[in-house]
Amino acid sequence: MKNLIAISSFLTLLLPYTSSEFSTEDCWALGFNKANLLCSSCDQLPKYNLDDLVTHCRECCHPDESGTAEKIYHKAVLEVCTCKFGAYPQIQAFIKSHRPSLFPNLQIRYVRGLDPIIKLYDKDGHLQETVAIEKWNTDSVEEFLNTHLVKIKDDDYLRTNMV
Numbered sequence: 001m002k003n004l005i006a007i008s009s010f011l012t013l014l015l016p017y018t019s020s021e022f023s024t025e026d027c028w029a030l031g032f033n034k035a036n037l038l039c040s041s042c043d044q045l046p047k048y049n050l051d052d053l054v055t056h057c058r059e060c061c062h063p064d065e066s067g068t069a070e071k072i073y074h075k076a077v078l079e080v081c082t083c084k085f086g087a088y089p090q091i092q093a094f095i096k097s098h099r100p101s102l103f104p105n106l107q108i109r110y111v112r113g114l115d116p117i118i119k120l121y122d123k124d125g126h127l128q129e130t131v132a133i134e135k136w137n138t139d140s141v142e143e144f145l146n147t148h149l150v151k152i153k154d155d156d157y158l159r160t161n162m163v
Helices: 002-019 024-030 051-060 089-096 138-148
Strands: 075-080 106-110 117-121 127-132
Touching: 024 051, 075 089, 075 138, 089 138, 117 138
Parallel strands: 075 106
Antiparallel strands: 075 117, 117 127
């Protein structure tokens, strides 16, 4: 009888945790960043045979904004310090590849001591948003720019540096 009471007490203590979301600390301990995790990301886990993580992911995620169109910007500036290329090899690979030439409205600026960021500007040149990209790979950077930059067809070989 004492065991039954102990088990029921234990389950009563766990009930608030099973019926509510995990705290930020709980999510961090599970490997999720609650502040940045969108629920649509949880849907991607089964593709990588991570079905066991879906339940915990759902407890840590924020619903995606539905019905909102992606914001489109007229100019982007990727800022990074060359001294930190060793810490961010994917960003270095993106910068040294042909990919930046695909975006005539992308500028690369080297700023001493700065972790990699992308600054996004409106058509009047006013800064609208800054995005930290230190954990991104080359494909993520390219996909982000494809999604959020105005498409410019630029055949001027002098502007694109292509001879």
